[in-house]
Amino acid sequence: MAEVILFDAAGKILEVLGSLVAKEIGLASGVKDEIRQLIDTVRTVKDILHDAEEQHSKKNEEVAVWLQRLKDALYDADDLLDDYYTEFQQLREAMNRNTLAKEVRIFFSKSNQIAFSISMAHKIKAIKKKLEAVFNARPIYLVEQLPDKNRVENVERETHSFVHADKVFWRDEDKNNVIRLLLDSDGRENVLVISIFGLGGLGKTTLAQLVYNDQNIINHFKLRMWVCVCEDFNLKIIMEKIIKSATRKEIEKLEIDQLQECLRKEINGKKYLLVLDDIWNENPGMWDKLKNLLVNGARGSKILVTTRSEKIAKITSKFSSYVYPLRDLDENKSWSLFLQIAFEHGIEPKDSKLVTFAREIVAKCGGVPLVRITIGHLLYGNNNRDHWLHFRDNKMTSIIKNESDILPVLKLSYDHLPLHLKQCFVYCALFPKGYKIEKQKLVYLWMAQGFLQASNENRCLEDVGHKYFMNLLSRSFFQDPEYDKLDNVVACKMHDLIHDLAQSIAGFECIVATLDTTNRFDKRCRHVSLHSTVDSSWKFQTVVHGVTHVRTLLLFESNAFLELDGDFEFSSSSMSLRALDFGELEFKKLPRSIDKLKPLRYLNISYNGYIVALPNSMSRLWNLETLDLSNYLELKELPRDIRKLVNLRHLTNEECDFLVGMPYGLGLLTNLRTLWNLETLLQMRYPEMERLAYALLITSRKLRPYFPAHTIHVMTNYPLRQVLQKPEALVFACNLVRINVLSCSHRLVPIL
Template sequence: MAEAILFIIAEEIIRKLSSRGLEEIGLLWGVKDEIEKLRKTVSTIKAVLLDAEDQSSVSIQVQEWLSMLREALYDADDLLDDFYTETLRRQVMSGDRIEKKVRRFFSHSNQLVYDFKMGHKIKEIRDRFDEIACLKKFHLQERREETSEMRREREQTHSSLPQVVVGREEDKNNILELLCGSYFEENVSVISIVGIGGLGKTTLAQLVYNDQKVKTQFDLKLWVCVSDNFDVKLIVEKLIESVTGERCSNLEMDTLKNTLHESIIGKKYLIVLDDVWNENPAKWFRLKDLLVGGARGSRVIITTRLKRVAEITRSISIYELQGLSETESWLLFKQMAFKQGQALSPSHEAIGKEIVAKCVGVPLAIRAIGALLYFKSTESEWLSFKNKELAKVDQHGSNILPILKLSYNHLHLHLKRCFAYCRLFPKDYRINVQTLIHLWMAQGYIILPHPSQCFEEIGLAYFMDLLSMSFFQEVEKDIWGNIESCKMHDLMHDLAALVSGRESALLDSNLAYVDERTRYISIASNSDSTWEILPSLLKASKARSLLLPNGSKWGKIQKDQCHLIFSKLRYLRVLDLHDSGIETVPSSVDKLKLLRYLDLSGNERIEVLPESITGLQNLQVLKLIGCMALEQLPKDVKSW
């Protein structure tokens, strides 16, 4: 993650080094003095980390120093987790054949070897930190993280969940007139909504799509988010899935074409293709040819940031969406930034309007900054924000990302890394909130303020904080009113990619390069040749997460490939193999001794789990939903 997050990693390492459990380990392995020296060195470095983050934006020397420190901190954290796991393994063994194996392993001769090995590793990591501390030839000041409360009052958080839409009624009526008019010759006509990122193109399309007039005018409504990859086959698959509710990723193109034609033939349909980037006319006309057969008056709405995209579709109308007016911008800002019943003095309001003007009428930016200033209620705080942070924003043309990053900068550190982790989900991915919280838990991101609280409870509070500040959107609830899933705006996804840096890799059709510095990996391509990249993937030998958001769309993983992952990626805390086609879980799964989250769900041919899986002492979540052939769990599963 970004440099600011190194502070919290250092903080956790210090906490572990100061714990009684590690003190006992130090005595046992004869490295107590080394552990204490390491704790003092890391404490000294931690004190200047926040200042180093600020200076890194203007100093290459500080950037290089932080890069060295990042690797050392991650390696130290891995080592300490390894120590704790070995200790836990010994504590849980009792009175059976496993205990005998442990006694043999920890015999006097083996104990001496083990003590020497652990002592050597501690000394090696301490020497690295000492060297890094000596390389700090520049002046850094000691700073602490601000601990001011960021969370909204509970009733305010809940009331912010429905999306507030301001100033788009006229735009909606203009699009409806184009949709429902009968003065266009073609059976299928295209309407394009064009505008910069964050302007509300998708929101406008949603308003139109759900309007009562549209419901009565069209026999069939379909919605597909296209995003970066204009894959005609994939778009057709999504269209069919919208009609049938079933995935059809394994069908040939000819079958897909016939199925789509059967779904739309003779019907007056509305199709929304959201977030289109394709500038290749051939691809567009290939898709348009597949949409023939609809009744006269059928329409396609395209949302895009690029006017060139709209032009190649031969749109009957290119609707260039504008920013909100000053009045509308201020109205939206007040709904996001003001506490209930809050009134501002004329000078306070003037400062607020200057801040809003910087957002150039872009709703996403107004939301983000408004939600941020909700926690800065005094006039002096708003003035400081305007004159110091907002004044430094280097904004080029229509690029609103620097404005959004201000909102990220004000997050507490524990929320920063939770948000940055979401870079692993593809754009427009519907994120299951419970799964997200479990992933945060597995990475050790959730900190319990009090032992009586549970990780899921605090994780949900983290999510609500991020939601209230517009880092998430499009929340869906279950029948009991509990939050079930959400999405990220594509600009927020861009922001997550920016702040997570090169240690987080989302592998798609343009396979990113990974190496041993890559700690978080997500395989999100729709390629059929999934595991051809395995040799490159294994270079990330210190990876902590391996996700497969699209499951079986990445192809079937073989047993020997699974064994390679288990053997080479031994620092994984998260391993997602859902819907991967795996038939057998190799017994080598116990090599992943730091693993906390394992998802095997949807693998219908798994019949048994190896006994060795009970050796995963750190495992918190094991998902087996949809493993229909699974006959029984390992007999020692009760010991987890």
């Protein structure tokens, strides 16, 4: 994961530095010069990361050590620049509001600008010096390379068409279903495409082999061809492979035009079956170029595609009825497969205790045949109880992570991800196995870490996060999607093996801990999740004990009451936190130093039945984007200066039924996209303009994740004509396409 994080960190640093140069508040010319020099240094570092990634993937220890030093330096630079950028933005915001507060006037005094510029110049120079020192200490064989977003680590993989059908009994039902599709006489097109998609290791290639060698298929198709496509979707190479499979002969070196003539000649008028195994190409144009060369077969010809990506399956198969998702094996088939591999003659042993151990091991394997086969081979021939018990309790996880047949197969899917999706996927290692991951929460966490990359400034980051999520789902990194009433995906899970993959890639970057391991963190970790029930003796400080610059802290399954004493302080190691989730932990009051977490973007302190009022000091969390107060059962007051949280996008106050009011000026939060509790707000004695603005914000929340262009439904009986005519009211409706006003007895005039 190191090279992915480094590339992203370098990109974010360049973005911030560019903004600092463009926005000249308080920047002396000397500071701009230092920033421009730092930009050049970071760009040079970024260019060499591609070669470093390749060397690191080859287990080059020297490069790994160097990457770690570079990562630490880039993280330090990111933290410092984030701090400065925050200060700049706060001051610009104050100027935009024509604020004449004493501290603003002091800052913009000539003497203070000079002092600030000198301090900043020294800091930036120190960053540049540190980066240059690390860069100059790199292994001499690392060279600069131009970025190639489509580059994938070269892993040799070749498949063939043969299989012992009598030994693959666990996919009989799937085999019959696919054969039925292949023999279907649908006449909509001469050549139809059936696609099989699913997680690596499920047996897609094996299923295709079973179908390819079935006697009914042999009798039905005059010509059968098998081609393993793999990573490189090169039209010329694929044509050569198809011709070679059709003729069973080596072909001469031909130009691409000669190849297409030869290919079309071989399949012309013949009812053929072509298996294209292991496709990774997501470019519809590339697929169409190949498909157009294959359409002159006889009516009833079929192409069978296997892929790990649902997106590719839908690109290749025009009709949804010909897209076949391959699922995990059920419990009975999983057990039958394991018996076949692990025990002599596939017969269940008479030792009931051994059978119990075996079933527990099978349950840990999930429904992926490759895992069962690998584990079964490792255990075959040893029926000693103690050996099986030791394997179940101690060796199972390490075998799955280190055995050459398992994770490398799954990692192919990871290798094909673009950089921005790689870090989003690996971050999911923080969630417990089997945990239902809410899409909205995950997107907000990604956003807090700066993982979401909008193609233009008008693109909503939440929409970008939704796209990332659905992309990972379509590539089988997520499974078991949960839908709402509008058929939108709202949650999912990760397969245990995919979770193992994420953890193996994350390494010490993402630490999954329990209470008894909090004192054994790797000091270099950046993201921490705690999966334990806590009690009154638990100390928050122990979670990040010895860890410097942690950026994420998530608590799961806490479900406890915790009384933090008045002297509690966040340690210096917490000052880089971007995301903090107390996981339904109940406590009487918030840590008084919470306002010192200046970089904090995500804060979840939901499910609390004790706190009545939030401290006004929270208004100093200027970078905060998400504040989750769901089920704050006794909460009556929000911070009175909440209007200062100008970056706040999501204020989730669902089930906060005792709120007596909202602080005045909430309408100044023009980035706000989520706000609950419409009834409470409409009862407040504010001008109609703000009432309408609040109503728009609240009701748009439910539609925002699904529609980039809003249609808002407002239920209110207030006189709205004069309100809607005020331009200030439209600040909140800049993305609206239509407003439907329900239950309103006053005549409206069209003004939008």
